[in-house]
Amino acid sequence: MKKIIIYLLSFIIICFIIPALLTKQNISSGADINETDKESKHIEENIKEYNYNKYGTIKLLHQDTGNVEEVKLDEYLCNVVSGEMPADFDIEALKAQAVVARTYTIYKVQNKKHENADICDNSSCCQAWISKEDRLNKWDEGKRQSNWEKIQKAVYETSGKIITYDNKPINAFFHSNSGGTTELPVNVWGGGTDLPYLQVVETSGEDGYTQYSSEVEFTNEELLEKLRGTYQDITIDFNNNEDIKILEYTNSRKSKNSEIWKS
Numbered sequence: 001m002k003k004i005i006i007y008l009l010s011f012i013i014i015c016f017i018i019p020a021l022l023t024k025q026n027i028s029s030g031a032d033i034n035e036t037d038k039e040s041k042h043i044e045e046n047i048k049e050y051n052y053n054k055y056g057t058i059k060l061l062h063q064d065t066g067n068v069e070e071v072k073l074d075e076y077l078c079n080v081v082s083g084e085m086p087a088d089f090d091i092e093a094l095k096a097q098a099v100v101a102r103t104y105t106i107y108k109v110q111n112k113k114h115e116n117a118d119i120c121d122n123s124s125c126c127q128a129w130i131s132k133e134d135r136l137n138k139w140d141e142g143k144r145q146s147n148w149e150k151i152q153k154a155v156y157e158t159s160g161k162i163i164t165y166d167n168k169p170i171n172a173f174f175h176s177n178s179g180g181t182t183e184l185p186v187n188v189w190g191g192g193t194d195l196p197y198l199q200v201v202e203t204s205g206e207d208g209y210t211q212y213s214s215e216v217e218f219t220n221e222e223l224l225e226k227l228r229g230t231y232q233d234i235t236i237d238f239n240n241n242e243d244i245k246i247l248e249y250t251n252s253r254k255s256k257n258s259e260i261w262k263s
């Protein structure tokens with residue numbers, strides 16, 4: 001009787017369980033192939049749709065020397081990403097930074113600001129850039145190679161990927177901390193900068209990091225002097241509470257709950 005049960009079990013294992021496992025493996029590796037296919041097709045579509053190949057090289061202006069250097073886009077992006085984000089951040093964060101930096105670069109190529117160059121290396125004008133030599137020297141010797149390889153992985157694994165709106169690269173601003181809520185560009189820079197893809201959104205989890213909030217102290221005279229830079233005839237009675245008060249908040253205030261905004 002025992003033997004019959006063993007034979008029966010063996011029969012079930014050979015006829016059903018092993019083929020089922022093999023089929024499952026095939027199905028999952030088939031799915032992987034499909035995912036990879038989809039991925040590379042997506043990149044190809046990106047390249048085709050945005051004529052990405054024409055951005056193979058870009059002209060980079062070095063602000064301190066005035067030299068214009070022609071560099072391969074993804075090589076340039078390694079210098080940008082390593083200048084914008086610490087290499088010990090998660091690889092997915094570095095990849096997101098690479099996509100944003102690539103998008104910003106192509107936006108700049110299409111909306112030129114400099115006469116003989118596509119973009120410059122000054123972060124307050126265009127986008128941060130650091131030479132590979134300077135970058136490596138700032139890292140501990142033991143981490144130089146692995147850090148640089150991680151940056152390259154983030155850039156090359158996202159190659160061809162940009163963020164678009166209405167089939168055009170978006171103006172991809174980025175920040176290290178937005179203080180819990182983003183703000184409409186029009187409220188920051190004024191003018192007609194209405195970008196429908198940049199809206200007020202809450203960004204939770206930022207309160208434990210630097211730049212979440214800041215405080216500045218001025219004397220009455222310093223404040224007056226600053227205000228007179230824009231409003232020449234302004235006078236303030238500092239003994240009158242009504243002379244300085246908050247009249248209105250932007251929409252980002254509505255999603256704020258922090259104490260600092262209540263005062």
Ligand SMILES: [Zn+2]
Nearest residue numbers: 119120125126
């Ligand atoms: Zn610039």
